Amino acid sequence: MLPPADSLAVLRAAVLAFRDARDWRQFHNLKNLIVSLNLEAAELLELTQWQRDEEVEALPADPVRREALADECADVLLYLLLIAEQAKIDLLAAAQAKLVKNAAKYPVDKARGSRAKYVDLS
Structure with a gap:
């Protein structure tokens, strides 16, 4: 076990x-x-x-x-x-760093409720 x-x-x-x-x-x-x-x-x-x-x-x-x-x-x-x-x-560190990157690419005010890729957010 x-x-x-x-x-x-x-x-x-x-x-x-x-x-x-x-x-x-x-x-x-x-x-x-x-x-x-x-x-x-x-x-x-x-x-x-x-x-x-x-x-x-x-x-x-x-x-x-x-x-x-x-x-x-x-x-x-x-x-x-x-x-x-x-x-x-280090997967945990990599995942945390990726969340930070994604937060910058997909700010809440632009991405909320949208399925658009970050380059298409306006």
Whole structure:
């Protein structure tokens, strides 16, 4: 049983231990990890293929489909943690910095209620 994943650091340690116990680090170069992340993201997307909007919105209410959604989200997160480890990126710091950048690109007074890209906000 894994320790409670109450932080990215704990989860990162668990995924690295899982990888290392299986001697998979040899396969985990940056390119392979990025490819794998995208394959897992495609599996997440596949859950919505050919679905109407209301079917996608109802997905979490179905226990079987919700578990599939959770599994694919987890796969994406785990590969992202491995990519960040390989690239020496502090994900929390990167996410906080990106929020600051996005706040500058999308000021509330211009972006509120708009789906426009930042270059199209007036």
